[in-house]
Amino acid sequence: xxxxxxxxxxxxxxxxxxxxxxxxxxxxxxxxxxxxxxxxxxxxxxxxxxxxxxxxxxxxxxxxxxxxxxxxxxxxxxxxxxxxxxxxxxxxxxxxxxxxxxxxxxxxxxxxxxxxxxxxxxxxxxx
Numbered sequence: 001x002x003x004x005x006x007x008x009x010x011x012x013x014x015x016x017x018x019x020x021x022x023x024x025x026x027x028x029x030x031x032x033x034x035x036x037x038x039x040x041x042x043x044x045x046x047x048x049x050x051x052x053x054x055x056x057x058x059x060x061x062x063x064x065x066x067x068x069x070x071x072x073x074x075x076x077x078x079x080x081x082x083x084x085x086x087x088x089x090x091x092x093x094x095x096x097x098x099x100x101x102x103x104x105x106x107x108x109x110x111x112x113x114x115x116x117x118x119x120x121x122x123x124x125x126x127x
Contacts, residue, residue, distance in 0.1 A: 005073050009103050013044070015044045015074060017040050017104055018040065020039040022041075022125055023037050023124050023127075024121065026113050027118065028086040029085050030119075034111070039052060051112065052110035052112050054109060055111060063083055065080075074103070075100050075101060075104050075107070076099060078096065078097055079095070080095050081094040082094070086117075090117050
């Protein structure tokens with residue numbers, strides 16, 4: 001087993017996680033895959049914000065776990081899902097940190113979607 005270096009977010013690589021205060025709807029092939037008012041928005045360094053959606057608000061029956069895995073020194077081990085109904089475009093379109101590091105523990109039990117691998121991620125202010 002290889003050693004993994006854990007980096008703590010700091011001034012050179014800030015990470016914040018907070019409630020999004022928005023309705024987030026993810027669609028693929030005319031089907032709503034996720035719809036939530038409880039998304040978290042993760043802002044990391046200079047990357048675009050990422051919406052993490054609670055598993056309870058995702059149609060998990062439309063997802064298929066894959067063997068693909070990655071590692072982030074700031075967040076931990078990452079697992080992936082595909083959306084079979086979306087075809088080749090949606091392979092590994094969804095990611096999750098099932099046991100994230102303490103600095104981002106809020107994203108556990110949440111999923112995120114690659115914007116270019118789904119048809120839409122609509123973010124509208126919650127009413």
